[in-house]
Amino acid sequence: MTTEQVLDLKQRLAKVHRIMTAGGLWPLTKGHVSARIPGTDRVLILGHIHSEGRNLADTDVDDICTIDIDGKPIEGRIEPVDERYAHTAVLKARADVQSVVHCHATYATAFGIAGVPIIPVGNRGGIFAPKVPILDFDRQIDTPERGNLVRDAIGDGYAVVLKNHGVVCCGDSIENACIVAFALEETAQLQWLATALGKPQPISSGEVRRVMTGKSHEEYFSHVWGHYAAMDPWDKKK
Template sequence: MAKKTKKSVEKFSFNYDIAESIVNYARKVSEEGLTKGTWGNISVRDGGYIYITPSGFPYDKLTPKHIIVVDNEGRKVYGELTPSSELPLHIEIYEKRADVHAIIHTHPVYSTIVSVTLKEIPPIVEDAVMILGERLFVSEYALPGTEELARNAIKALGNNHCVFLRNHGLVTVGENLQEALIATLVAEKTAQIYIEALRVGKVSILPDEHAKLLREKYLKSYRQK
């Protein structure tokens, strides 16, 4: 196993463009107010490697050289800093979802409210159903940074593009960082709509068959490659 690790390190070539894109999206996440301080994390999968933000590092000071790279088993192959404590979550999602190449974890207000009050958000608005999934679930609680949290998250995520982490925050996924960020923004908007709608009165739910058709349309033909 040690020889395999050494070989992996020798063949690795740091992709500056990927690291720079993570930095740019980290700044967008901060500018959108989707997280505070050093909370949250972002990653991109490139072949057998995962580029991920460092633990406890402020986004406004982040540069490409600060991005950490690990292999699929979490062994560091590039970087001097410690990778995000939620690395197990990222590894688990990439292992179970071959379609996912980017992950964004944030702590937006309304999504976090959902994570502490609800079990799911039903299909209420068409863009959320198309981009995120028919029903959006809250995972079972587990301590941050643990394998248990990672397992709970992937179970609740299923084939969706977002999952609310119980008493924690939001995780969104995508084919790339742009899709993952759009998913984050739509998830937070949907959480706000649902919470406010519950205060007003009875919430109108889309028929299940319509929700299924909308989701399939997005996955099969709506997204631009």
Template sequence: MLYENERNIVLNACREMVKSNLTVGSWGNISMRTSDGNVVITPSGTNYSKSTAEDMVVTDLNGKIIDGDLKPSSERLMHYEIYRNRKDVMAIVHTHSIYSSVLSVTDDRIPPVTEDTAMLLGNGVNVSKYALTGTLELAKYVVEGLSSNNATIMKNHGAVSVGKDMERAIVASQVLEKSAKIFITAKLLGTVNVLPDQDVTELMKMSDNYLNQWKNWK
């Protein structure tokens, strides 16, 4: 099986996505860029609880299937467009998590409300413009919404998180959902205090060292 290790990483990320309640049913999709520039991506209409590593599809950045018997995710254009525009991104997690989806409907940007928001996601989480699912237009809007940050909320749709490896991408998606919940709850209580700009800049600088240290824990 081609890219066996990468396929297993994507499959395990799918299971973590379901375990973390970041999606329901077959919605959401995950991909990983290989060291030689190809993409391992979840198939369309995936039942993540029954999927195997062999079900994951290998394509190039133009969508040509290199290995796999199933059709790649319907959102593959979005994955390809992110990889083309963000050379630092090696993994992408697209979720339909509840609180992030609430903000996708209300069109509310998440400011840097907590330290982990700033460290993992960047200087806030933008809401990208709406376009029909699976289209190149949507893919371009998501890239625009991400900018140089590690997450964006997709208007009336869901959310996308990215990372330089799969572990970071998954953690970013978990922190995004946590941040969305905190932001919504704070708004209901009446006041949202945002971190100072200079502290956000410092926290973003700390991110890599923190995550490298965190990854060393067994």
């Protein structure tokens, strides 16, 4: 990749940090997103800007670090986040994944605490069929071994809930991983509301198949990106 292409990746990565902050996906602004540098064994990931007292609403390209696929720092003005192994283990195992999100989204995390799996409900739940696994491990994902626990739990799915901690989501692009994180939180919120009213009914297997295949699958992502992209506070300043 050219230097310009890597800079473009960093800009997109910084942007989704700002968008996910605006969307409330990380209480206390804690969370991070990574992206594979295509064709390499290198990964771009947020630096530990929390240690600077920084807010993710202002994430910029020089807050992004480069690490190798095993989590070893390569380049960056600050240290990469400690929980980088939640990202590298999934990226290493899954050639289809280009980007990973880790956040402590409130509703999805609550399902892990309760030990209740998130099921495919509502308009955005189809990609989570048959259910989102819960990893029964509540420590920080700050070693390669702990990263492998996340890798094994997420399997070939889009998301895993880490009990009493948060979630890990993935996608085939930076934007799509961000969309998965929002979809998971929206689905969890809907399931929580439905549970207050009665027994939640998952969407049909036919609808799951539709969402998971062909043009409908592409549209699941492409039709909503503009909605999330418009949440970037930097665009509103212009």
